[in-house]
Amino acid sequence: MRSYPMANTDHSPSAFVIKDELRGLTLDEIFEKVAGMYAGGKLSLNDIMKATESIVELNKIFSKQEEHHFFVRQATLEDVDALMKMVDFWAKAGQNLPRKRNDIVRNIQTFAVCVRDHEVVGCACLYVYDSGLAEIRSLGVSPVIQRQGQGKAIVEFLLKRAARMFIKKVFVLTRSPEFFSRVGFVKTVKEALPEKILKDCENCPKRECCDEIAFIREIPSLTI
Ligand SMILES: CC(C)(COP(=O)(O)OP(=O)(O)OC[C@H]1O[C@@H](n2cnc3c(N)ncnc32)[C@H](O)[C@@H]1OP(=O)(O)O)[C@@H](O)C(=O)NCCC(=O)NCCS
Structure with missing residues (x-):
C-alpha cells in the first residue's frame, strides 16, 4: 500500500x-x-x-x-458470448450496429478482444472490402472502464493487423469523433467511402438523417 x-x-x-x-x-x-x-x-x-x-x-x-494489466489479442470462438454481450450493449445504446451471433461466429477471425483480469472488456473487428479498403466495426469498451486506454489499444492492434495485410487505408463511421481524432484518424466525407454506402447505408433506416461521422486513417507501409 x-x-x-x-x-x-x-x-x-x-x-x-x-x-x-x-x-x-x-x-x-x-x-x-x-x-x-x-x-x-x-x-x-x-x-x-x-x-x-x-x-x-x-x-x-x-x-x-x-492496474493497467490488459492486453489485446485475436478473438476465438470462446469469446463469442462476451462479444455478443458487448456488441449488443452498444447497439442498444445506439452507438454501433447490432450483429447476429452467427455473423460474429462466421467473422470471428476479423475480431480482436481486449482482456483485463481474464475478462473481455472490449472488442472490435476489421472488415476488408473488395476494394482493399478496410473498416473498423463493432468497437466497444465496457461502460465501467471507459477512458483507460483500452479503446486505443484495440484500434492500434487492428491498425497493425491492417499494416501486415498491406491495407492502405482504414475508415470508421462513428458517433465518437473525439476518440478517433485522438487515435490519429482524420475526418472525411461519407461519399469518399462508396463501399460502405453500398454495403450498409443503402438499407439503413437512418439513411436520410445519418448522424455518424466518417473518419479515415492512412496506414504507413510496413518495412519488414
Ligand atoms: C469510443 C470508445 C471505444 C473509446 O474507448 P476508451 O477505452 O474509453 O478510450 P481510450 O481510453 O483508449 O481513449 C484514447 C484517447 O481518446 C480520448 N477519448 C476517448 N473517448 C473520448 C471522448 N468521448 N471524448 C473526448 N476524448 C475521448 C481519451 O481521453 C484518450 O486521450 P489521451 O490519448 O489524450 O489520453 C468507448 O468510449 C466506447 O466503447 N464507446 C461506445 C461505443 C462506441 O462509440 N464505439 C465506436 C463506434 S465506431
Whole structure:
C-alpha cells in the first residue's frame, strides 16, 4: 500500500495544473513529482486534493496505472458470448450496429478482444472490402472502464493487423469523433467511402438523417 504525504500547510500556491502535469507519467514519476512538490513546500495536501478533485481521484490515477494489466489479442470462438454481450450493449445504446451471433461466429477471425483480469472488456473487428479498403466495426469498451486506454489499444492492434495485410487505408463511421481524432484518424466525407454506402447505408433506416461521422486513417507501409 502506497503512503501519501501528509498535509502540513494550507497556504502553498494553488496547484490546479497538477492533474495535467501528472498525465502520461509513470507511477513512480508521479509519486516522485508529488512528493518533491510537497517536500519543497510548493504543494500542500490541500492543493493536491483540490487539483485532483480529491485524494480519491489521486488514488485512482495511481491505481489506474498500477492496474493497467490488459492486453489485446485475436478473438476465438470462446469469446463469442462476451462479444455478443458487448456488441449488443452498444447497439442498444445506439452507438454501433447490432450483429447476429452467427455473423460474429462466421467473422470471428476479423475480431480482436481486449482482456483485463481474464475478462473481455472490449472488442472490435476489421472488415476488408473488395476494394482493399478496410473498416473498423463493432468497437466497444465496457461502460465501467471507459477512458483507460483500452479503446486505443484495440484500434492500434487492428491498425497493425491492417499494416501486415498491406491495407492502405482504414475508415470508421462513428458517433465518437473525439476518440478517433485522438487515435490519429482524420475526418472525411461519407461519399469518399462508396463501399460502405453500398454495403450498409443503402438499407439503413437512418439513411436520410445519418448522424455518424466518417473518419479515415492512412496506414504507413510496413518495412519488414
Ligand atoms: C469510443 C470508445 C471505444 C473509446 O474507448 P476508451 O477505452 O474509453 O478510450 P481510450 O481510453 O483508449 O481513449 C484514447 C484517447 O481518446 C480520448 N477519448 C476517448 N473517448 C473520448 C471522448 N468521448 N471524448 C473526448 N476524448 C475521448 C481519451 O481521453 C484518450 O486521450 P489521451 O490519448 O489524450 O489520453 C468507448 O468510449 C466506447 O466503447 N464507446 C461506445 C461505443 C462506441 O462509440 N464505439 C465506436 C463506434 S465506431
